[in-house]
Amino acid sequence: MNRSFIGMVAVTTSLLAASAAAFEVEEIGSFHIGGRQVTLTGLPSKDVTFVAGGVPTRVDPNGEFFAEQMYVQFVRLAKPRARFPLLMWHGGGLSGVTYETKPDGKPGWQQFFLRAGHSVYVSDAVERGRASWARFPEIFKSEPLFRTKKEAWELFRIGPDGSYKDASTKPIAHPDTRFPIEAFDQFMKQGVARWIGTDDITVAAYVQLLNRVGPSVLMAHSQGGPFAVEATLKATDRVRALILLEPSGSANYGRWSFAALKGLPVLIVYGDRWKDSPRWVKTRATVDQLLQRLREAEANAEMLDLPARGIAGNSHMFMMDTNSDQIAGLIQDWLTRVGMIR
């Protein structure tokens, strides 16, 4: 454990807590970016009764639609201390809500980083949340996938594989879990459907976002991790620091050249309990290789391995865990060290 690093964190975190009063906002707003117009033809009209007992209306589903756009909400501070806006990209089956108030009702990372002096852009990727999704199979080719409670409980390492049985059995958590398990059902309400085969359009929209916002600090979670790496390779001059929160494994890591990322500050953050799951052991191996390749390309890449720093019990959703502020504080300290704070 690096004691001086931990000590510095304690100071910063208490400073932040002290300034947890109001923050001045210059503008709050949103926009959609990306997307294309699609024309559907040849679908049958249907009689639809919109109100129970009402008169049916003939609905013609043919015509022009927009599809594949992304949603971005921003909160711009009047006096940011950070040099660049912070973009926050969520993981699979989730939306930007990941970074808002935590399922236990306590403030999430959106507000933490606002109070820490960052203007913040939280997005819903193509197909998720306010980005909207398109008819299938006419526009999106696959059917939507919904995450079960069992998958979330085990995949997100709240409990070990096999610990979620069924609706009538209380699932078993890791004894030291930091996830607020009494808020697990509240977390499940945040889930949204996902599709397959939409990776390329998602990355295209993210690249458009970087080009629109300009120089940024980019933070991405899980499935958003490979998207963030690819978008950074395609808009390298836009990304001034890259934070990967338990990025997914990706076959593409091995294919890409990272030469353009020389000198880029990259922080990978990893929680606990992945050693208990064969799937996570495999994922972590690809991420360790990613780190190795980033270092070979002379990116300024660092692994923040929480258990190695003496912080135990964090789930895959550590921005919602009970010690989320502590982890955010470590990231804020790293951002300070790599020159992202004025």
Place this chain on the structure above:
Amino acid sequence: MNRSFIGMVAVTTSLLAASAAAFEVEEIGSFHIGGRQVTLTGLPSKDVTFVAGGVPTRVDPNGEFFAEQMYVQFVRLAKPRARFPLLMWHGGGLSGVTYETKPDGKPGWQQFFLRAGHSVYVSDAVERGRASWARFPEIFKSEPLFRTKKEAWELFRIGPDGSYKDASTKPIAHPDTRFPIEAFDQFMKQGVARWIGTDDITVAAYVQLLNRVGPSVLMAHSQGGPFAVEATLKATDRVRALILLEPSGSANYGRWSFAALKGLPVLIVYGDRWKDSPRWVKTRATVDQLLQRLREAEANAEMLDLPARGIAGNSHMFMMDTNSDQIAGLIQDWLTRVGMIR
């Protein structure tokens, strides 16, 4: 036209413009409310290839899910001038994005009312946006409906019935339309799917929202109008003023007793060009009846008919029209007159 009323508006609007600097936020956050757990069984497992060229994963779609919850995002001011928070409910096929930055990139009503001193709660109703939606036909019984460009152009009175032909023909707008037609495609990106048969669960979630937030000013657009009236009847002590923006017609208006709304300030706002559309003439008639019945029940009900005030060309989406600040200013003046501002 009531000249003294218009004069007062001009003063207020310029005061607001003058104070269009930063505003102090005490908390920004969100929550999901309502919803229930559903267990699905007996569905076949499928092999899903998440990444092109990757190894298929066996996906079991059976298990526990949450369905029918609603999403609410709030921005609480450090020093609100309004006595109660402002809840903003959207219309059909849309989400809370209705009130955010306008399709033309200019500030929307969320920010207008924040700057005017209101803490603001913008929600995505059940099934829309970040509220998420549930599998059909297993949980939601109908298929989703998507709005075409033609429907939006004509139903929202940007142009007359029949003015949208097809993808290759520029649609014809009302000559005096206030809708920023160059931003119409951007507006279409805000659309989300809707279902039928979900009215009761939507109202149930809205009632829960009122009970959670407490005394509020409630603003609702279009399809949200009947939901707001019903929710107000079910949580009367929570609603201190009710603003209905071109509420939909509803068979229920005739059924409900409004006795409990005695003394409640109610403002109905109506745009222009509805006389050109048989469908809108019918809807407006039900809304005039609603106003009449509210007055009979001795609610403090008022119609803000924009053309009657000399303000021409507003569409159904007047919170996005070029004169949206002017209309918001009229609403703010009414809120002041009925005692909602400190």
